[in-house]
Structure formats: C-alpha cells, structure tokens
Amino acid sequence: MDKEPHISQRFDEELQGVHELVLTMAGVVEEQFANAMVALQHQDSELANEIISRDAVVNGYEVRIEEECIGILARRQPAAGDLRLVMTLIKTIADLERIGDKAAKIANMVLSMGHGSQAIHANFLRDVHAMGEYALRMLREAMDALARADADAAIRIARGDEELNQEYRGATRRLVTYMMEDPRTITAAIDALFIAKAVERVGDHARNVCEYVIYLAKGRNVRHIPLEQVAKDLQKGAS
Amino acid sequence: MDKEPHISQRFDEELQGVHELVLTMAGVVEEQFANAMVALQHQDSELANEIISRDAVVNGYEVRIEEECIGILARRQPAAGDLRLVMTLIKTIADLERIGDKAAKIANMVLSMGHGSQAIHANFLRDVHAMGEYALRMLREAMDALARADADAAIRIARGDEELNQEYRGATRRLVTYMMEDPRTITAAIDALFIAKAVERVGDHARNVCEYVIYLAKGRNVRHIPLEQVAKDLQKGAS
Numbered sequence: 001m002d003k004e005p006h007i008s009q010r011f012d013e014e015l016q017g018v019h020e021l022v023l024t025m026a027g028v029v030e031e032q033f034a035n036a037m038v039a040l041q042h043q044d045s046e047l048a049n050e051i052i053s054r055d056a057v058v059n060g061y062e063v064r065i066e067e068e069c070i071g072i073l074a075r076r077q078p079a080a081g082d083l084r085l086v087m088t089l090i091k092t093i094a095d096l097e098r099i100g101d102k103a104a105k106i107a108n109m110v111l112s113m114g115h116g117s118q119a120i121h122a123n124f125l126r127d128v129h130a131m132g133e134y135a136l137r138m139l140r141e142a143m144d145a146l147a148r149a150d151a152d153a154a155i156r157i158a159r160g161d162e163e164l165n166q167e168y169r170g171a172t173r174r175l176v177t178y179m180m181e182d183p184r185t186i187t188a189a190i191d192a193l194f195i196a197k198a199v200e201r202v203g204d205h206a207r208n209v210c211e212y213v214i215y216l217a218k219g220r221n222v223r224h225i226p227l228e229q230v231a232k233d234l235q236k237g238a239s
Numbered sequence: 240m241d242k243e244p245h246i247s248q249r250f251d252e253e254l255q256g257v258h259e260l261v262l263t264m265a266g267v268v269e270e271q272f273a274n275a276m277v278a279l280q281h282q283d284s285e286l287a288n289e290i291i292s293r294d295a296v297v298n299g300y301e302v303r304i305e306e307e308c309i310g311i312l313a314r315r316q317p318a319a320g321d322l323r324l325v326m327t328l329i330k331t332i333a334d335l336e337r338i339g340d341k342a343a344k345i346a347n348m349v350l351s352m353g354h355g356s357q358a359i360h361a362n363f364l365r366d367v368h369a370m371g372e373y374a375l376r377m378l379r380e381a382m383d384a385l386a387r388a389d390a391d392a393a394i395r396i397a398r399g400d401e402e403l404n405q406e407y408r409g410a411t412r413r414l415v416t417y418m419m420e421d422p423r424t425i426t427a428a429i430d431a432l433f434i435a436k437a438v439e440r441v442g443d444h445a446r447n448v449c450e451y452v453i454y455l456a457k458g459r460n461v462r463h464i465p466l467e468q469v470a471k472d473l474q475k476g477a478s
Contacts, residue, residue, distance in 0.1 A: 063462065074319070176429060193429070223301070
C-alpha cells in the first residue's frame with residue numbers, strides 16, 4: 001500500500017510535465033504565427049526565413065510530446081480523466097503542428113511573392129491583419145481553456161470561429177473584385193487568397209482544440225455537433 | 240494461467256473488430272470522394288446532394304471508432320505493437336474524416352457553381368480528373384498497406400504524393416493563364432482552384448496514413464523526415 005502514493009505522485013508529475021510541454025509548444029507556435037503576420041505586413045524576408053527554419057523546432061516538439069504520451073500510455077495505463085487528458089494532448093499537438101505549417105507556408109509566400117508584392121492591395125493587408133489578430137486570440141484563448149480544462153470558455157471561443165469565417169469570406173470577395181477590376185493583380189491576388197485561407201484554417205485548428213477541451217472536461221465527444229446544442233446540453237447537465 | 244488465452248483471444252477479436260471498422264470507414268470515404276469527382280465532371284447536383292448528406296455517416300464512423308479505441312486503451316491497456324495499432328487507427332480515422340470533408344466540400348462547390356459552371360474550362364476538368372484518379376489510387380493503396388502493415392509499400396505510395404503535388408502546380412498555373420486571358424472566368428477559376436487544392440490535400444492525407452503504417456510496422460515516427468532517408472534507414476535496419 002505504501003508505494004501507491006509514491007507511484008501516483010510520479011505519474012502525476014509525468015502528466016503535468018507533458019502538459020506543460022504542450023503549453024510550451026503552443027507558445028512557440030503562437031510566436032511563429034504572429035511573426036508570419038508581421039513578415040507579411042512588412043514584406044520582411046529575413047523574418048520569413050527565420051520562421052521557415054524554426055518550423056523544425058515545432059515539428060521536434062510534436063514528435064517528442066507524442067513519444068512521451070505513448071510512453072505514459074504504455075507504462076502507466078491511465079484510465080478515466082487521465083486517459084482523456086493524454087488523448088487530448090495527443091490531438092492538440094497535431095493541430096498545433098499544423099498551425100506551425102501555416103505560419104511556415106505564409107512565410108514561404110512572403111519570400112516567393114518578391115517583386116510582385118507591391119501589387120498586394122493595402123486593403124487586403126488590412127483585412128488579413130485583422131483576421132490574423134482574431135485567429136491568434138482564438139488560439140491563445142483555446143490554449144488557456146485547455147490549461148484550465150474550462151469547457152464553458154471553450155464553447156465561447158469555438159463559436160468565435162464563425163466570425164473569422166465571415167471575415168474570410170468578405171476578404172476573398174474583395175480580392176475577386178480587385179482581380180476583375182485589374183487583371184494584372186491576378187497572380188498576387190491568388191497568393192493573397194491562399195494566405196487568407198491559411199489564416200482562416202488557424203481558426204479551425206483553435207476550434208478543434210476547444211472541442212478537445214470540452215471532451216476533456218465533460219467526457220463528451222462534441223465533434224460534428226452544432227455548438228448551439230452542445231452549450232444547451234452542458235447547461236442541462238450542470239443544472 | 241488458463242484464463243490468459245481466453246482474455247487475449249477476446250482482446251485480439253476487439254482489436255480485429257475495430258481494425259475492420261476502420262477499413263469499412265475507408266471504403267465509405269473512398270466512395271464519397273470518387274462520387275465527388277463524378278459529380279464534378281457531370282455537374283450532377285443530385286449526386287452532390289447525396290454526398291453532402293452522407294458526410295454524417297463518415298462523421299459517425301469517426302466518433303464510434305474513436306470511442307472503441309479509447310475503450311480498448313482503458314480496458315485492455317495494450318502495450319508494444321497493440322498500442323501502436325490503436326494509435327495508428329486513431330490517427331488514420333482523423334485523416335479519413337478530413338478526406339470525407341473534402342468530398343463534401345467539392346460537392347458543395349458543384350452546387351454553388353450553378354450557372355457559372357459552363358465557364359469551367361474542359362482542360363481543367365481533364366486536369367482535375369487525372370488528379371482525382373491519382374489521389375484515389377493513393378488512398379486505396381495506403382489503406383491496403385495499413386491492412387497488411389506493409390512499410391515498404393507505404394514508403395512507395397507516400398513518395399507518389401510529390402507527383403500529385405506537381406500535377407496540382409501545373410493545374411493552378413493553367414488556371415491562372417485562363418483568368419488572365421479572359422477575366423470573365425475569374426470567379427469560376429477560383430472555385431476550380433479550391434477544388435484542385437482539395438484533391439491535392441487528399442493525397443496529403445493518404446501520405447499521412449502511409450507514415451502511420453511505417454510507425455506501425457517499424458515502431459519509428461517518420462513524420463518530418465525526408466522519405467529518401469526513411470527508405471535508406473529501413474533498408475539498413477533490414478540488412
């Protein structure tokens with residue numbers, strides 16, 4: 001019996017350790033994405049190159065954390081809430097890694113746009129700046145909700161994704177208008193279109209993390225269920 | 240002692256059952272994607288509607304299989320190869336679900352393109368048809384490699400993704416040319432661009448499954464490692 005608390009304490013420490021590693025990875029990914037937005041606004045190819053080379057760091061975190069999670073599953077055989085936490089972390093790092101990819105992709109486009117970049121309309125830069133700020137806030141808040149296993153916050157943040165999607169649709173409509181008015185802008189506008197899409201996808205990944213947080217806190221898989229209904233169900237469960 | 244084989248046999252059956260369920264889900268997803276390509280070629284809105292409503296079936300498989308996998312982790316506490324198999328299946332269904340999303344997305348575009356659809360250049364339809372065939376073959380072969388845990392096949396299939404990416408780049412270049420030549424095609428060409436992108440992404444997901452198969456068969460996480468090197472390393476390991 002007297003070994004129990006010791007084993008369980010070490011287990012808790014292991015779980016805590018990998019949880020913290022995920023939050024560290026999230027910090028690196030947030031910075032990568034924020035930098036990609038800056039590189040885009042200022043056509044800063046030095047910063048863009050830095051982001052691209054730092055993507056390997058993000059990938060390294062993903063591989064290391066996944067190995068640690070599988071190690072915990074094999075050695076500790078967690079159940080109930082502990083198992084849900086490990087599953088949540090495994091899924092979260094896959095989304096974080098993909099956000100890192102988006103940052104690197106945007107950085108790559110900053111480099112490849114080169115001379116054509118002046119053709120990027122100032123209005124588009126304003127659009128994508130606002131979208132980037134919004135996506136970054138979603139990501140930060142989602143990771144906060146994960147750190148606190150806060151399902152209510154997660155629902156609220158996930159709902160914000162619809163607003164980002166609307167921004168995206170507006171931005172693409174405006175880009176199409178520029179292209180039609182001046183076909184010389186077509187190539188630059190298509191790059192811009194894919195940049196806007198990448199930013200919109202960051203919001204989707206943040207929303208995914210929110211869904212894992214609801215699963216972690218409530219034990220319910222809410223993927224593919226409208227958020228409206230999830231909020232109602234959780235309220236019913238709480239009362 | 241005599242309970243061991245019984246427990247282990249039931250465990251094997253559980254694993255086998257969930258493995259088969261994944262292959263069934265893959266069959267549904269393959270059909271969804273193949274149908275999306277047909278709906279696009281023939282501007283068939285009835286088929287498109289069918290694909291969209293059937294996406295819920297794909298999502299249902301994802302939720303059910305994930306629950307079964309987590310149940311196996313909790314009850315059976317698998318180790319080594321069994322644990323790798325469960326992790327591989329959990330990851331695979333996430334990619335399959337996303338391929339299902341791409342099929343539904345293409346079907347949605349078939350519907351929304353409406354009257355403008357005649358503006359889609361016959362050359363683009365030829366391009367995307369060839370890309371779709373290629374992506375579908377990659378997906379089928381990847382699921383085959385998974386069923387046989389065949390790492391060599393997985394490497395070969397994953398390498399094919401580069402060819403699909405080249406096809407995609409060629410198709411987008413041609414689309415940009417049409418847009419420049421005739422700005423009236425811009426809206427339709429942008430729809431076409433996103434359809435081509437969705438098909439290209441199906442190849443990425445098939446490639447992901449190949450990476451999980453290598454992990455399953457060899458116990459090595461090969462994500463973020465060039466395939467050239469993976470092939471060399473595995474050959475060395477085998478000799």
